[in-house]
Amino acid sequence: MILKAFYLPPSLDDLEEDFEFRELEVDGYRILYPKISPEQMKRIAEAIKNAAKSIYENKDTEYLAEVIQKVRDLWMNPDYEKRKIALEILPKLTGLSKEVIIYYQFGTIRKMNKNVVKFLSNLKIDKKVLDKFILLEDANVWLRGYASFMNKLKFGKAIKNLRRPKLVTFITPSNVPGLIEAIGVLLSVCSRTGMIIKTPSKQPVFGPVFAESLREIDEELGETIAVLPWKGGDKNIEAVLFRESDAISVVGSTETVLSVKRRVDELRKRGYRIKGCYHGGKFGLSVVAKEYVRRDVAALSVIDGIGYEGYMCASPAFGFFVEDDGTGLARKFAKYMAEEAEWITKIIQQSDLFRKYREQELQKYLSLEAMGKIEVFLPENNGCAVIFDPEPKLVPDGQNRLLKVYPIKSIFDVVRTLKPWKEYLQTIGVAIPNEKLFEFADKVARLGVSNLRVVGTVTLPRLGESWDGNYPVLEFMLDEDYVHWISINAKDIDAELEKLSNNLEALREGKLISG
Amino acid sequence: MELLDKLIRPESYYADAKEIRELRFKAIKAAHKYHYENNQFYRKHCKSKGIGDEITKKDLPKLLIQAEVYKSYPMDFPEENVREFTNWLRGVASIDIPEIEGKPKSLDDMLRRFDMKGLLLGFSSGTSGRMTFLPRDKFTQEMLVKSYVATVDAHVELEKGKEYFILGIPKKSYLQIAWNGRSVANAISPGNVFFAFEELSADIVRIRTGKIKNLKERITRRLISFMLPRVERKAEEKLIKKLQEFKRRRVIFLAPPWMIANVARKVIEKGIDARLKEDSIIASTGGFKGRKPIDRKELNRLIEEAFGVSADRYVDLYGMTESNSIIMECFAGHVKHFPPWIEPILFDDQLEPIEPYGKTVGRYGFIEPSSLSFPGFILTGDRITVDWDGCDQDNLNGPVILNVERITGVEERGCAGVLSRTFEG
Numbered sequence: 001m002i003l004k005a006f007y008l009p010p011s012l013d014d015l016e017e018d019f020e021f022r023e024l025e026v027d028g029y030r031i032l033y034p035k036i037s038p039e040q041m042k043r044i045a046e047a048i049k050n051a052a053k054s055i056y057e058n059k060d061t062e063y064l065a066e067v068i069q070k071v072r073d074l075w076m077n078p079d080y081e082k083r084k085i086a087l088e089i090l091p092k093l094t095g096l097s098k099e100v101i102i103y104y105q106f107g108t109i110r111k112m113n114k115n116v117v118k119f120l121s122n123l124k125i126d127k128k129v130l131d132k133f134i135l136l137e138d139a140n141v142w143l144r145g146y147a148s149f150m151n152k153l154k155f156g157k158a159i160k161n162l163r164r165p166k167l168v169t170f171i172t173p174s175n176v177p178g179l180i181e182a183i184g185v186l187l188s189v190c191s192r193t194g195m196i197i198k199t200p201s202k203q204p205v206f207g208p209v210f211a212e213s214l215r216e217i218d219e220e221l222g223e224t225i226a227v228l229p230w231k232g233g234d235k236n237i238e239a240v241l242f243r244e245s246d247a248i249s250v251v252g253s254t255e256t257v258l259s260v261k262r263r264v265d266e267l268r269k270r271g272y273r274i275k276g277c278y279h280g281g282k283f284g285l286s287v288v289a290k291e292y293v294r295r296d297v298a299a300l301s302v303i304d305g306i307g308y309e310g311y312m313c314a315s316p317a318f319g320f321f322v323e324d325d326g327t328g329l330a331r332k333f334a335k336y337m338a339e340e341a342e343w344i345t346k347i348i349q350q351s352d353l354f355r356k357y358r359e360q361e362l363q364k365y366l367s368l369e370a371m372g373k374i375e376v377f378l379p380e381n382n383g384c385a386v387i388f389d390p391e392p393k394l395v396p397d398g399q400n401r402l403l404k405v406y407p408i409k410s411i412f413d414v415v416r417t418l419k420p421w422k423e424y425l426q427t428i429g430v431a432i433p434n435e436k437l438f439e440f441a442d443k444v445a446r447l448g449v450s451n452l453r454v455v456g457t458v459t460l461p462r463l464g465e466s467w468d469g470n471y472p473v474l475e476f477m478l479d480e481d482y483v484h485w486i487s488i489n490a491k492d493i494d495a496e497l498e499k500l501s502n503n504l505e506a507l508r509e510g511k512l513i514s515g
Numbered sequence: 516m517e518l519l520d521k522l523i524r525p526e527s528y529y530a531d532a533k534e535i536r537e538l539r540f541k542a543i544k545a546a547h548k549y550h551y552e553n554n555q556f557y558r559k560h561c562k563s564k565g566i567g568d569e570i571t572k573k574d575l576p577k578l579l580i581q582a583e584v585y586k587s588y589p590m591d592f593p594e595e596n597v598r599e600f601t602n603w604l605r606g607v608a609s610i611d612i613p614e615i616e617g618k619p620k621s622l623d624d625m626l627r628r629f630d631m632k633g634l635l636l637g638f639s640s641g642t643s644g645r646m647t648f649l650p651r652d653k654f655t656q657e658m659l660v661k662s663y664v665a666t667v668d669a670h671v672e673l674e675k676g677k678e679y680f681i682l683g684i685p686k687k688s689y690l691q692i693a694w695n696g697r698s699v700a701n702a703i704s705p706g707n708v709f710f711a712f713e714e715l716s717a718d719i720v721r722i723r724t725g726k727i728k729n730l731k732e733r734i735t736r737r738l739i740s741f742m743l744p745r746v747e748r749k750a751e752e753k754l755i756k757k758l759q760e761f762k763r764r765r766v767i768f769l770a771p772p773w774m775i776a777n778v779a780r781k782v783i784e785k786g787i788d789a790r791l792k793e794d795s796i797i798a799s800t801g802g803f804k805g806r807k808p809i810d811r812k813e814l815n816r817l818i819e820e821a822f823g824v825s826a827d828r829y830v831d832l833y834g835m836t837e838s839n840s841i842i843m844e845c846f847a848g849h850v851k852h853f854p855p856w857i858e859p860i861l862f863d864d865q866l867e868p869i870e871p872y873g874k875t876v877g878r879y880g881f882i883e884p885s886s887l888s889f890p891g892f893i894l895t896g897d898r899i900t901v902d903w904d905g906c907d908q909d910n911l912n913g914p915v916i917l918n919v920e921r922i923t924g925v926e927e928r929g930c931a932g933v934l935s936r937t938f939e940g
């Protein structure tokens with residue numbers, strides 16, 4: 001079966017005939033990679049810009065919301081052909097198991113419903129959000145912006161003169177296979193802009209099939225997007241494309257982001273009005289207050305730790321920091337995690353590849369256990385490893401289902417230790433009582449954290465949250481980022497935990513529906 | 516013990532392959548059982564993979580331990596926290612680790628104190644300066660020497676006690692390559708050994724590779740940088756002098772390849788007569804880590820021109836701190852034969868074992884049963900090319916290595932790497 005590693009608007013079908021291709025064979029699939037010339041890229045960019053301008057003029061938000069809802073519904077249908085293909089090919093290309101892709105990636109696509117489109121399309125920013133956390137009811141998210149006095153003034157002015165980008169270049173990473181491409185399609189529709197999505201070379205197939213779904217629902221909207229692979233950093237291609245773009249959003253490693261930033265900065269110096277939206281490599285952690293040292297919270301923490309095998313920016317790679325009053329609460333939590341992991345890892349299975357990676361990393365910890373420094377809890381099925389280390393430290397190696405638990409005297413103790421990692425902070429998973437949550441959020445926001453997510457949803461972003469301190473859609477429309485945004489993805493921690501704990505029962509029955 | 520005696524001898528290189536395979540597996544099974552019972556770390560490592568004290572051949576790839584484990588001690592400077600370092604050693608070792616008294620003055624002093632208690636802690640170091648330490652008790656040390664000597668004996672006939680060794684390694688050092696060279700040369704011809712360097716302390720290596728404790732060491736590092744090129748030059752001059760002294764005589768000259776090349780170039784440039792007896796042996800080990808590699812043909816040419824020894828008498832050796840054996844190039848085909856007591860396993864990028872047929876390239880892992888003090892079941896950071904059909908140029912059995920390279924992203928390390936980096940100006 002042939003799979004195209006690209007998607008072009010239908011009106012550009014003739015370009016395909018001019019493409020040169022290279023092929024990759026993966027278990028019966030022939031993946032066709034096009035080689036695109038700078039001239040072809042220029043034509044694609046111009047066509048998309050023009051199409052987006054005229055097509056979006058005639059479509060209201062209600063209609064666009066319905067389209068996205070339908071795309072989402074297609075992908076939630078287990079019999080949808082494209083979903084079946086994605087579930088066959090993605091595990092082969094990424095090494096992630098089918099269950100991980102269904103639970104986490106499709107779990108986020110499930111949230112791409114019409115309400116999200118309406119919310120993001122009609123963003124209304126209350127000025128008070130720069131002074132305190134404001135609840136965005138429609139998104140079930142608390143939001144607050146941090147800025148200096150001058151930047152608050154500049155932001156106030158800029159928000160009145162938002163520009164609608166005609167073309168956004170959206171560069172996607174390989175660690176979360178297809179999630180960012182799907183979010184790209186959503187953001188393109190919500191911001192009513194043309195978009196060229198660059199797929200990662202390791203996994204170039206999800207973006208194109210997802211874009212085809214949009215075209216299936218609305219042929220015209222299919223004219224506003226292209227999904228293409230090219231070698232990251234290809235100066236000839238990117239020189240043409242970047243000049244044509246109003247915004248360039250790059251989600252990737254720190255190196256990739258810095259490389260794009262350098263080129264965007266150069267173009268801006270030369271007078272190009274391009275907005276750079278940068279989402280580089282990040283590491284996460286989870287903080288559990290003593291009130292939540294419970295079995296259900298431990299199970300939800302396992303779900304966070306194994307999401308995308310720990311390679312998402314939000315993943316708690318630093319570990320789980322558990323408030324301990326000296327009675328061994330953190331160790332108890334680690335034990336709970338290992339026990340709960342027994343059944344969770346049977347349902348959300350891990351591929352052999354990531355298991356082997358863990359086994360490699362685990363050896364170092366086993367040697368420390370042998371000298372009595374730490375404890376390693378291994379579930380009977382060896383589906384993960386839970387490390388209990390009585391000496392808290394920040395080492396971002398909690399991938400491949402190696403879950404590390406550290407005791408802390410107070411949830412606030414963790415704050416000052418984060419400082420050296422300032423540049424790499426994004427998400428903290430939380431199980432913190434509502435009355436302490438905002439104080440905690442305020443402290444970590446000032447260090448650069450942009451997302452607090454209730455445990456169990458750490459690797460399941462909700463659309464309406466901040467993203468690396470910026471706000472989706474808005475970041476395409478502003479020339480500068482004056483504000484550092486932080487969001488908390490639950491109106492009420494206890495209510496959210498109760499809901500998520502109830503969902504665990506469905507998961508126990510094998511239903512891969514995430515919270 | 517009896518199994519090891521049957522296995523580790525030169526005759527094994529020529530014995531029936533099937534018989535050797537069976538003998539080797541029996542020895543591995545016994546070694547596994549021993550380490551499983553005596554090594555807490557190894558036991559849990561096995562349990563994490565669902566393996567108990569009995570194994571089948573299918574289990575072998577799962578037994579391997581990453582070489583990095585032997586540098587996973589939880590402190591930067593072991594000599595400053597000997598008790599904790601000893602605890603760590605106890606966790607990863609399969610023997611009793613002795614207690615050492617008092618506070619060592621330096622890292623080298625700590626190693627010396629362990630040595631005095633019968634425990635060799637051979638070290639090597641990566642580019643980060645974090646050192647690998649492998650504990651070897653007397654038995655494991657004996658096994659290492661026995662294994663090296665058996666390999667040499669299988670490849671070349673030596674007149675024990677009469678050979679003369681000229682070694683481009685330090686005389687006094689716990690650097691494993693230096694210990695191996697010194698011990699093996701002295702086992703073959705006690706006393707007939709010349710060393711190009713007097714001493715290389717572990718502290719100097721650590722400081723040189725950038726693991727610095729304080730301002731004093733920072734200054735020392737600058738001094739070392741200034742001094743070491745001179746030390747290297749001096750060592751090369753001493754080698755030349757010794758080679759000159761032994762002209763027309765048979766010697767065994769062993770050094771890292773870059774040092775052999777430097778010495779040969781100087782001999783040629785200065786028109787020095789250092790032509791050795793034709794049946795001399797030139798052997799290199801450790802590769803060019805950190806230095807500009809020299810093409811093998813060019814190295815052959817330099818050796819022939821400088822020392823009058825045919826390139827056929829030049830062999831390269833492949834060993835590592837974690838191994839009790841050396842993998843030696845044969846004189847006939849110049850490919851490296853695995854000693855028959857080593858079970859090599861190659862892994863693909865997905866860490867799946869590669870079927871041992873034809874020519875294959877993969878990450879190198881090995882199992883050798885001769886180590887009592889730690890499980891000699893190691894996954895290295897090297898990518899090697901193996902011809903499982905062996906070499907048809909001679910009658911040595913077993914698969915051969917055609918090429919060795921470092922896997923990108925894995926820290927560059929190795930004993931000769933230490934020598935190379937330490938002495939580089």
